[in-house]
Amino acid sequence: MDRRDVADAVFDLLRRGAVGDAINLVAREDEADTRPRSPFFETRPCAESIRMALAANPRAVQGVSDEVLEHLRRAAVMVFLGFGHPSERWLPKGLSTGLRVDSESAVNLLVAYVQERRNILQASQHAHLISGVFIRQGSEQPFPPCPVCRTLEGKRWSLGEQPELPYEHCIHDMGCRCSYEFVYRGE
Ligand SMILES: [Zn+2]
Numbered sequence: 001m002d003r004r005d006v007a008d009a010v011f012d013l014l015r016r017g018a019v020g021d022a023i024n025l026v027a028r029e030d031e032a033d034t035r036p037r038s039p040f041f042e043t044r045p046c047a048e049s050i051r052m053a054l055a056a057n058p059r060a061v062q063g064v065s066d067e068v069l070e071h072l073r074r075a076a077v078m079v080f081l082g083f084g085h086p087s088e089r090w091l092p093k094g095l096s097t098g099l100r101v102d103s104e105s106a107v108n109l110l111v112a113y114v115q116e117r118r119n120i121l122q123a124s125q126h127a128h129l130i131s132g133v134f135i136r137q138g139s140e141q142p143f144p145p146c147p148v149c150r151t152l153e154g155k156r157w158s159l160g161e162q163p164e165l166p167y168e169h170c171i172h173d174m175g176c177r178c179s180y181e182f183v184y185r186g187e
Pocket residue numbers: 145146147148149150167169170171172175176177
């Protein structure tokens with residue numbers, strides 16, 4: 001199966017709610033793929049990220065309808081499965097989210113939410129080693145962070161007290177690209 005066909009088949013399974021089958025299909029195709037693996041991209045499906053993406057309801061996209069949220073979640077899963085770009089391909093044409101960001105950025109917000117949530121969950125497993133959480137701004141270039149996100153810069157939270165990311169009050173056209181940074185005891 002060529003990669004595009006795999007992607008379409010996977011998406012079709014997701015649409016029918018057959019999440020396990022979708023993950024298995026990706027794993028099987030990945031196994032059969034003899035091309036050299038990219039050192040930069042994880043092609044193996046991460047079931048945990050996918051489960052979280054399908055249930056994600058981040059504050060950064062609050063206000064979208066259940067139907068839109070379903071579309072965004074499925075597109076985010078396609079990103080985690082390695083078929084994401086451009087993620088618009090997995091959204092109905094001209095989908096209007098009602099958000100201040102476009103639909104592609106909205107998918108990115110869901111992906112970032114799952115990634116940052118996973119980072120927090122992972123950190124919580126060795127919470128005794130962590131003395132605080134900072135929020136790091138997204139890259140300056142070519143799109144500097146927004147002034148609202150900048151107000152988070154330099155602040156320190158106890159693990160569990162940190163604001164949710166992506167930051168719901170972000171006013172950037174592409175949405176918040178902040179990430180958590182952990183401070184370890186003794187640092
Ligand atoms: Zn922002």
